[in-house]
Amino acid sequence: MALQKALKKIGKNLSAQYERWQPRARYKVQPDPTVDEVKKLCNTCRRYAKSERVLFHYNGHGVPKLTSSGEIWVFNKSYTQYIPLPISDLDSWLKTPSIYVFDCSAAGNIVNAFIELHDWVASSSSGSTRDCILLGACEAHETLSQSAEFPTDVFTSCLTTPIKMALRW
Template identity: 70%
Template structure:
């Protein structure tokens, strides 16, 4: 997405509705067969949003473009949810928006996405930053207040440096009391943070400024770019072709759909292998968007560890970045990228 503009703070609050349970993934033995079937595809541009360079346009336009792109990416994972976008909000706006979303959601899950690029880091007390009414300075907002406004069930995404401080603040909340464990008190609260409490988001040109959000919302695109940058293809392959992968994520008769299916199979298998059964069912089989976000979180851990950042979650997940099932995904990525330059037949369908 390029370099974040100064004073960039975006909040997306969306309503999540539980759909049918996600269908169980078929046996991973099918992966070899799937890899062999990646052959010919139509030459349509992929569904993923392209990168947005905020420096190339006026700040208000950049904010609007980034916000709309992020909303569009979430809509691909949960099209029936309702979304509220607010760029550069003041605290009063956040409170009002949270109240409206909880009222509309009732007992369903609410998503809160905080893009904190260009604003001060969270404080050790668990405060994040928003504008005052005059847009002249940042003022802190305690995540305890935020949690009270948003209620539960909820899921928070914090894409900012030192995001782990926010998770620590949630877990160390004094109001929980000595007789209540954080796990019990936060049973209906899910946290996804871009990095640890003492870590800074990657500043390298090799990564988009919002690498964590990119992993969560456009996993196939960012996974292929990351693989390409580390493979023997990096010197001969035009990475712009990744934006042109044809098809739709929900259609397995297209390249993009088959890649998404393989990615789902791989990440579900990893989660099934490393998580307690109750936690796997809760995170990967009860809510479609939560399941998608946690699959993509596994990718975020793998990619961001290569940039010396370790994403943090609650519930806490064990390390998965070196799981052997990633080799299956790398094989699929290599086959896709090696054939992509020649797949130009607009009338061909997946065989």
């Protein structure tokens, strides 16, 4: 399957899986986005969601591992190379309440960076906490397992189709 066709199919399947759990929610798939596209998407989602929770799902298969300083990888404007996007930028655009799903190797790096960011923010402000849920596929030092028996996104599949995955496991 051609790469662009595969990306669209993956996005469509993921949306369908989430829609089973929350059929009234609005979903926007953004395969291989640039920093500007991520920023626009986050701001748009937050504006439409108002005070409802926004889901940000990062499928990091086929991109470099998350950095130890808490950055995900997105494309530059010309789509020629991956560039890092700090979790602090993502968090400032998405705001709260939110839920982050990081289905990628070294997901613990981003979770740790997010916790450090909010510990620092809480200590330097009024001490308010953020209403955020973070779900990571593995710890900072781990690489996602790859097995022909299971889908590449085992973590996402466990979240979105738990019964099917439990039966396969």
